[in-house]
Amino acid sequence: MNPPSRLRRLAGVGSRFLVVGALSTLIEVGVFNLLVYAWGWDVVAAKIVASLVALINAYIGNREWTFRHRDRRGRVAEVALFLATNAVCTALGAVLVWVGVEAVGGILGRTPGAVAVNAVNLVSIVIVVLLRFVLYHSIVFRVASPKA
Numbered sequence: 001m002n003p004p005s006r007l008r009r010l011a012g013v014g015s016r017f018l019v020v021g022a023l024s025t026l027i028e029v030g031v032f033n034l035l036v037y038a039w040g041w042d043v044v045a046a047k048i049v050a051s052l053v054a055l056i057n058a059y060i061g062n063r064e065w066t067f068r069h070r071d072r073r074g075r076v077a078e079v080a081l082f083l084a085t086n087a088v089c090t091a092l093g094a095v096l097v098w099v100g101v102e103a104v105g106g107i108l109g110r111t112p113g114a115v116a117v118n119a120v121n122l123v124s125i126v127i128v129v130l131l132r133f134v135l136y137h138s139i140v141f142r143v144a145s146p147k148a
Contacts, residue, residue, distance in 0.1 A: 013066060014133065020061030021129050028054035032121060033114075043117060047097045047124075051090040058086075067141030078140065085135045089128045096124035 028050045035046035059082055100120030104112040112120075 013137065016066040017062065017133055017136070020058060020066055021132075023061065024054040024058040025125055025129075027057055028125065029118070029121065033118070036117070037114060043101055044094050044098050047094045047121070048090055051086070051093055055086050055090075062136060062141065067136065081140045082136075085132065085140055089132050089135070092131065093124045093128045096127060097121055100124065 031050035031053045032046050035041040035049060036043055041049075059079070063078070097120055100123065101112055101117055104116045104120060108116070
């Protein structure tokens, strides 16, 4: 496959991934804010739970739309890789939120408000989305191996 064709294909997959990710992000941010500001949860626990809720949408959207053309090696193996990848990404997101909220609190000299906490959360989401795309594209929803 020539480079322009490969780039077009990657752009198509990337675009679909971003649409699924945007919807998952809305779900994650909504659940996060509900847990933190309506129910008084800790930001790290809320981040983990919100990420897990958004994962349901992410798996279905990515499996059935973004990477539908990829190998379907077996649902159990694929779900296991998806969950392992997202466990790592969720942990990274929680660490980024914790570090970010602590850093902003230290800079401000007080507990950060909703705007600052959500800004930190969105930065963590951007970083984790980039990592997820690389891992989904290369490990979870891989290209079928050529038959001999």
